[in-house]
Amino acid sequence: MNQEVNEYLNGLKKWQDELTKLREIILDCGLKEDFKWMHPCYTSNGKNIVLIHEFKDYCAILFHKGVLLKDSENILIQQAENTQSARQIRFTDTPEITEQKLIIKQYIEEAIAIEKLGLKVKKKKTSDFEMPKELEQKFTENPKFEKAFKSLTEGRQIGYLLYFNKPKQSKTKILRIEKNTQRIMDGYGLNDCVCGLSKRKPNCDGSHKQLEEAE
Template sequence: MNQDVNTYLNSLKKWQTELTKLREIVLECALNETFKWMHPCYTDNGKNIVLIHEFKNYCALLFHKGALLKDPEKLLVQQTENMQSARQIRFTSLSEIEELKSTIKAYIKEAIEIETFGKHVEKKKTSAFNRPKELEQKFKENPAFEKAFDNLTAGRQRGYLLHFDKPKQSKTKMSRIEKNMERIMDGYGLNDCVCGLSERKPNCDGSHKQLEKKE
């Protein structure tokens, strides 16, 4: 077992029992245990298959190519609009996980087969996402802002485009853009940690947890 995963699970104040059970189930599927993106990640021949993580109201298994799974039980959830490939199975209790054990294993088996056969999710290109006129207006007013946006990764750009274009009212769209201009200028994505302590900007290395311990 991976020591980083042990440390992660032991540090949890919530969902520890549930994630420990999920870990047990996943390891029974003969996957290799690693620690990526600050969470336990399970691979097959070096390919990411599934990750376990926790949120305030639920814990989950995240299938990296979940969009390709058949999902006969209709369990998979698209975490955000920007998630084109990954899908979650969410849990709110240990009993729920235990009841779905055989189903979880079946989904993992299919996920391994998908990776073995080299299947890929056909992702929508960033150029296909609508750029709101309000964003184009800000680009004209501030060329440095446009350059900073273009320097973001494709995934971060898509996240912002979806976020900016979602409201119906132009005023709300502009408000969202202005609210996030500083984040974009600093190279951060919509959901990136901005604690200011990370040495892996714009990614987070977990440094913000130092702040949580002081509170």
């Protein structure tokens, strides 16, 4: 077992039992245990298959190519609106995980098979999403802002486009764009951590938890 995963699980104040149970089930499927993105990650022949992580109201097993699974039980969840490939199965207690043990294994085995076949997720590009006219106007007014936006990764650009397009009223779209202008200029995505402690900027490495513990 991976020592970093041991330390991660031992340090949890919540969901420790649940994630330990998920770990047991996953390892029983023959996957190799690693620690990536500050969470336990499980691979097959070097390819990411699943990851386990915790949130305030639930814990989950995340399938990196979950969108390709058949989802015969209709239990996969898209974590965020702009998440194209990954899908979660969420849990709120250990008995729920134990009850679904065989289903979890079935999904993992299917995910392994998908990776062995070399199947790829066809992802949408930024150009596939509507560019709000309010954002285009901002680009015209500030070419540096446009350059900063287009320097973001495709996923971050898509996240912003979805967020900016959500309101029906133009004035609300403008407010959202203005509120996030500096964030974009600094190279951050909509959901990136900006605590200033991360050593993997603009990505979050979990350093913000130091602030939470100090409170």
